[in-house]
Amino acid sequence: MNRSPFSKPLQQPVSKASSANTSAGLRNLHQLIQLRWIAVVGQLLTIQATHYSLGLPLPLQAMLSIVAGMVVFNIASLLRWRTRRGVHDVELFIGLLIDVAALTAQLYLSGGIGNPFVFLYLLQIAVGAMLLRGGYIWSIVVVASACVVLLAQHSQPLPLATNVHDGWASPYVLGLLVCFMLNAILVVVFITRISHNLRRRDARLAAVRQRAAEEEHIVRMGLLASGAAHELGTPLATLAVILGDWKRIPALTQDPVLQEEIAEMEAQVKRCKTIVSGILMSAGEARGESSSQTTVRQFLDTLVQNWRATRSVDTFVYDNLLEGDSPMVADATLEQMVFNVLDNARDASPHWVRLQAQCDADALRIVVTDRGPGFSAAVLRHIGTPYQSTKGRPGGGLGLFLSMNVARTLGGSVVARNRPEGGAEVTITLSLAAITLQDTDSEDHGH
Incomplete structure (x- = not known):
């Protein structure tokens, strides 16, 4: 199981x-x-x-x-x-x-x-x-x-x-x-x-x-995200039907530029539907449902592949330094935690982002590095607090806040610092015992 x-x-x-x-x-x-x-x-x-x-x-x-x-x-x-x-x-x-x-x-x-x-x-x-x-x-x-x-x-x-x-x-x-x-x-x-x-x-x-206050804040955001995902399902489905109809209109089929733009809009609508489905599914996965077996190396490779396919960055460096491999559960919440850190790095440094993964003793370390302006002193003092962000837009800082709480739930941590040579570095440390797959079936046969 x-x-x-x-x-x-x-x-x-x-x-x-x-x-x-x-x-x-x-x-x-x-x-x-x-x-x-x-x-x-x-x-x-x-x-x-x-x-x-x-x-x-x-x-x-x-x-x-x-x-x-x-x-x-x-x-x-x-x-x-x-x-x-x-x-x-x-x-x-x-x-x-x-x-x-x-x-x-x-x-x-x-x-x-x-x-x-x-x-x-x-x-x-x-x-x-x-x-x-x-x-x-x-x-x-x-x-x-x-x-x-x-x-x-x-x-x-x-x-x-x-x-x-x-x-x-x-x-x-x-x-x-x-x-x-x-x-x-x-x-x-x-x-x-x-x-x-x-x-x-x-x-x-x-x-x-x-x-306790942070966890209550997370629950409220989760409820709002789930409600928004339900509400967005209908308009996205309507947009998909309309775009499908447009592709079959004779006046539009003769214009290759419009056909290319319609295809791009369909791809974006499909991506939005995938994101909405992931939000709804993650609520079930957080209770241990709809999870799938994989390995640590496969999980990271797939995560990086999905992120690169849906984000634009000039140079993305991926260093997988794992010497061994262990079975684990692919969880959408865990994937989204790393996505949040990568998205922050891309926003700060759209030209260059690096992700490095390695195992130290019994922990998995994921290091995300960018060449942006780095964190301000005020943000570093209150790192992980909601709405503390250098982006200057409403709701900023929630990504790192959620990532730190997910890591803490798994017995790990998220540490941010500015690099001496410029840019920022965020290190995600996760306990392998918390994320690896527990084979209960084999234990039951052993009794």
């Missing part, structure tokens, strides 16, 4: 938006995991400095048990992150709650709000404000505030003088300075990273929305 490359399911904008959210969620979860590892190391260093260096008594067993619990939870979070499944806000919220609970337990065992590291709650709130939305943010604020209130009433005492007038000689002042610097550094580092992740997500979502 022959299948058009356009019959393959396309990735919808909704799934792409979901992918952007999934990627951002995973990166944010990874930031939390890294922050928790820093908290583990920081708590171990603080316990060591307070208990052994300053000689202040601490319940080491209980405090180290809390650190061990954070390590276990962080390992579980790391394993969750490696599954690459989407991360929901509730998971980030639970992780932050556990971090707040661990901090509260450590402060309870080491002086409560008399411990200078009580200001680390502000770091948890700042991270939550960047990661979470709506009620989750205020829930973190309420929980952290409640923990501070509880620590003011209930905590195990720590013999730490809070006289700030002693300056550097006061362990409390040193703890405040360390807590301040730690908060400042971690806020800058992690908030910057999280903001970068969110900006990347927003950029991807904006690209998805732009892609």
Whole structure:
């Protein structure tokens, strides 16, 4: 069974938006995991400095048990992150709650709000404000505030003088300075990273929305083209009948010049009817219908032959550099995509156009070159946007816009540039896996 490359399911904008959210969620979860590892190391260093260096008594067993619990939870979070499944806000919220609970337990065992590291709650709130939305943010604020209130009433005492007038000689002042610097550094580092992740997500979502708008634009143009093709069918048929009658009128048969012009008009009407039929047929082929089997080399040779037969250009250079050949589906939409690029090149350079085809690894590259004035800087900046054209006529720029969307549908791309020696070059890159023929019948026999 022959299948058009356009019959393959396309990735919808909704799934792409979901992918952007999934990627951002995973990166944010990874930031939390890294922050928790820093908290583990920081708590171990603080316990060591307070208990052994300053000689202040601490319940080491209980405090180290809390650190061990954070390590276990962080390992579980790391394993969750490696599954690459989407991360929901509730998971980030639970992780932050556990971090707040661990901090509260450590402060309870080491002086409560008399411990200078009580200001680390502000770091948890700042991270939550960047990661979470709506009620989750205020829930973190309420929980952290409640923990501070509880620590003011209930905590195990720590013999730490809070006289700030002693300056550097006061362990409390040193703890405040360390807590301040730690908060400042971690806020800058992690908030910057999280903001970068969110900006990347927003950029991807904006690209998805732009892609959806372009696809909607293409659908509208397709409907208009199909309707116009239906409407043009009747007048073209009428013109063909009239021209046939003219050929048989005795007064006209005796004039060879008129007969030649009538024959030319018939040829042009026939070409118009072929174009209209192709528009109507391509709608069916885009769903995998009416496609025919060929090879990549034959498809390109036939495409070039058809284009040269219907367009006038002084010099057309065709370089087929394909070393091998692969079966594929001849699709009118794919052919029209290349025609659009060739037509643009001919309009810019009616005296010379070149098409070069070659295979690079698993991709087919079609390079169309001309000797025209090239693209303006404004057009190159907005290449592929509809109605961006150097031709200065209404509706210009649609050909390259449609070509880029067709190539993107096939997992490829269209890149335009100006050549240093003059003229323009448009490179169409298509994945061979997307355009080659899939022989499903042989697969079915193999089962």
